[in-house]
Amino acid sequence: xxxxxxxxxxxxxxxxxxxxxxxxxxxxxxxxxxxxxxxxxxxxxxxxxxxxxxxxxxxxxxxxxxxxxxxxxxxxxxxxxxxxxxxxxxxxxxxxxxxxxxxxxxxxxxxxxxxxxxxxxxxxxxxxxxxxxxxxxxxxxxxxxxxxxxxxxxxxxxxxxxxxxxxxxxxxxxxxxxxxxxxxxxxxxxxxxx
Amino acid sequence: xxxxxxxxxxxxxxxxxxxxxxxxxxxxxxxxxxxxxxxxxxxxxxxxxxxxxxxxxxxxxxxxxxxxxxxxxxxxxxxxxxxxxxxxxxxxxxxxxxxxxxxxxxxxxxxxxxxxxxxxxxxxxxxxxxxxxxxxxxxxxxxxxxxxxxxxxxxxxxxxxxxxxxxxxxxxxxxxxxxxxxxxxxxxxxxxxx
DNA sequence: GCTACACTATGACGAGTGTTATAGCCAGGA
DNA sequence: TCCTGGCTATAACACTCGTCATAGTGTAGC
Numbered sequence: 001x002x003x004x005x006x007x008x009x010x011x012x013x014x015x016x017x018x019x020x021x022x023x024x025x026x027x028x029x030x031x032x033x034x035x036x037x038x039x040x041x042x043x044x045x046x047x048x049x050x051x052x053x054x055x056x057x058x059x060x061x062x063x064x065x066x067x068x069x070x071x072x073x074x075x076x077x078x079x080x081x082x083x084x085x086x087x088x089x090x091x092x093x094x095x096x097x098x099x100x101x102x103x104x105x106x107x108x109x110x111x112x113x114x115x116x117x118x119x120x121x122x123x124x125x126x127x128x129x130x131x132x133x134x135x136x137x138x139x140x141x142x143x144x145x146x147x148x149x150x151x152x153x154x155x156x157x158x159x160x161x162x163x164x165x166x167x168x169x170x171x172x173x174x175x176x177x178x179x180x181x182x183x184x185x186x187x188x189x190x191x192x193x194x
Numbered sequence: 195x196x197x198x199x200x201x202x203x204x205x206x207x208x209x210x211x212x213x214x215x216x217x218x219x220x221x222x223x224x225x226x227x228x229x230x231x232x233x234x235x236x237x238x239x240x241x242x243x244x245x246x247x248x249x250x251x252x253x254x255x256x257x258x259x260x261x262x263x264x265x266x267x268x269x270x271x272x273x274x275x276x277x278x279x280x281x282x283x284x285x286x287x288x289x290x291x292x293x294x295x296x297x298x299x300x301x302x303x304x305x306x307x308x309x310x311x312x313x314x315x316x317x318x319x320x321x322x323x324x325x326x327x328x329x330x331x332x333x334x335x336x337x338x339x340x341x342x343x344x345x346x347x348x349x350x351x352x353x354x355x356x357x358x359x360x361x362x363x364x365x366x367x368x369x370x371x372x373x374x375x376x377x378x379x380x381x382x383x384x385x386x387x388x
Numbered sequence: 389g390c391t392a393c394a395c396t397a398t399g400a401c402g403a404g405t406g407t408t409a410t411a412g413c414c415a416g417g418a
Numbered sequence: 419t420c421c422t423g424g425c426t427a428t429a430a431c432a433c434t435c436g437t438c439a440t441a442g443t444g445t446a447g448c
Contacts, residue, residue: 022306023305023306024218024219024304024306025218026217026218026220026221027220027306029404029405030405030406031404031405039426040426040427040428041427041428042426042428043425045408046424046425046426047425051406051407052406052407098309100309102304105364106304106357107305109360109361109363109364110218110296110301110360110363111218111221111301112216112217112221115292115294122363122364125364126364126365126366129361152376152377153377155361155369155373155374156373156374158357158361159353159354159355159357159358159361159370159374160350160357160374162356162357162361163300163352163353163355163357163358163360164349164353164357166300166304166356166357167303167323167349167353169303169304169316170299170316170319170320171320172312172320175349176353179346179349179350180350180353180354182346183346183347183350184350202395223434223435223436224435224436224437225434225436233396234395234396234397234398235396235397236395236396236397236438237395237396239436239437240395240396245436246436246437
């Protein structure tokens with residue numbers, strides 16, 4: 001078996017994303033990511049010469065792309081259906097892990113970085129957030145929503161979903177996300193059918 | 195000077211809260227908290243025999259109480275004014291720290307904990323979130339809002355604010371919070387004057 | 389005076405961290 | 419056959435971490 005290199009690489013990235021969304025960036029060590037992916041520690045620095053920074057950045061992009069692909073597919077049925085799928089995805093993540101996992105993009109956004117530098121992983125997180133927002137807003141606009149209102153609502157959707165997921169983990173309850181979901185759906189419905 | 199003991203203790207708690215909201219719980223070491231508060235490391239374990247767990251728990255409650263007191267005061271002018279103050283506080287925190295600081299309660303909610311245990315710090319975070327929600331919801335109800343709608347909207351306010359603050363840090367821009375603020379204000383206005 | 393006790397100073401323990409270096413493996417091409 | 423180069427194995431470096439123990443300080447109350 002020759003070309004299992006990219007396979008190991010992908011497992012590393014996926015494993016890192018999974019650990020980051022459960023424990024946060026700082027508590028995710030390269031050693032444990034490698035062990036979890038059954039990959040030697042040395043290979044990590046072979047695949048990711050940029051070290052932890054690069055691995056984390058790719059993990060954020062990986063998770064962001066997975067959600068974006070799902071959004072792209074579900075939004076074809078309309079903005080409300082896409083929103084519902086987006087919220088259902090987060091609900092599935094927190095319930096299927098017994099409130100242990102959240103969003104790796106959020107996790108990365110609130111952790112340490114020196115005052116003067118702007119780590120690549122933060123920039124990746126910003127891009128992911130912007131991408132989700134753009135997908136949701138575009139879909140609303142294509143269904144007759146006021147362009148500015150669509151942009152604002154898309155931001156609210158992402159912010160409320162991310163915040164609600166964190167609150168669900170703290171309270172060990174899906175109530176925050178469920179309550180937020182009901183209101184976001186209603187808002188989207190009225191914004192689309194303006 | 196005899197009774198500066200509680201002063202050191204308070205500085206430790208306040209410093210821990212500040213570091214947690216900037217770097218997260220895991221990147222906040224007791225050594226650095228002690229150094230920042232100009233307190234010996236040994237004193238930390240004198241004041242907080244429960245170790246890091248206890249210090250973090252008190253820091254979360256400290257930060258939560260500070261916001262709760264502010265909310266209590268500003269909500270006396272009405273739900274919309276209270277909401278405005280709530281959102282302005284977060285805006286001030288992120289701008290005055292050049293997007294370095296966020297919410298310690300959120301930070302603590304998304305970090306590591308073993309699958310079987312439920313750390314005290316997580317319970318404290320849940321209480322803080324519930325407290326903010328209750329304050330906002332009660333104020334809306336006292337101003338004629340539908341009880342159930344008030345509860346839902348209060349949850350949305352806290353979730354959206356927390357999520358928006360994190361997004362602002364990632365994007366180094368107050369835009370997410372500003373857009374979310376406009377919509378939450380509008381929603382609160384229409385919910386109160388039902 | 390002197391004891392009691394809140395607090396400090398200091399150092400150590402074992403464990404874990406990111407990162408680097410070096411030697412070794414083993415399939416593919418010449 | 420040899421050699422090359424992607425990958426692995428292993429160990430080490432120089433930290434930092436939470437926590438504990440122990441000896442020492444100084445002030446308050448008797």
